[in-house]
Amino acid sequence: RSPRVAPPAVMPQENVMDRVKLMVGMEPSAEPELQDQIEDCFQLSRMERLYGFAICVTAGLFCSFLSSLVFLKPTKFAILYSLGNILSLTSTGFLMGFWSQLKNMFKSHRLIATLVYLGAMVATLVAACYLKSFALTIVCLVIQSAALTWYCLSYIPGGRTAVSAVFKGCFGM
Numbered sequence: 001r002s003p004r005v006a007p008p009a010v011m012p013q014e015n016v017m018d019r020v021k022l023m024v025g026m027e028p029s030a031e032p033e034l035q036d037q038i039e040d041c042f043q044l045s046r047m048e049r050l051y052g053f054a055i056c057v058t059a060g061l062f063c064s065f066l067s068s069l070v071f072l073k074p075t076k077f078a079i080l081y082s083l084g085n086i087l088s089l090t091s092t093g094f095l096m097g098f099w100s101q102l103k104n105m106f107k108s109h110r111l112i113a114t115l116v117y118l119g120a121m122v123a124t125l126v127a128a129c130y131l132k133s134f135a136l137t138i139v140c141l142v143i144q145s146a147a148l149t150w151y152c153l154s155y156i157p158g159g160r161t162a163v164s165a166v167f168k169g170c171f172g173m
Helices: 016-023 034-041 046-069 074-096 098-105 111-130 134-153 159-171
Strands: none
Touching: 046 074, 074 098, 074 111, 074 134, 111 134, 134 159
């Protein structure tokens, strides 16, 4: 009978495969997984994260401001407005980490809002740049704005519930 090897105390970034290997008596892999290698490439210092956030949020707000100046030109408005939204999403990625942000965006309670928001953003750009349809661009912009609001409310505890209650009270739904 071979002696059992006790697993190491706690590995800092222990993944599921390493746990399974330990359960069956194998040693965890010494070679880092592809995801770990990718994450290591994107390690930023706190100051670099703050710079990235500041640059992206400033550029996003600037694009959003510029979009309001060209409101009557739907193609330009849609491009600037969508670019502002993309930069704003990117800015929060710098703060919390891009992988963490993606995991949060696609959590079950936020999945539909995320998909509608991202889909509306793509549809807005397609309607404005490729189809060059004024009416469709406006419809997509309205959907994108509503989806952005609903998506943002998903980060506020009770936010969606409160807004739903207000609408039900105001419109008797």
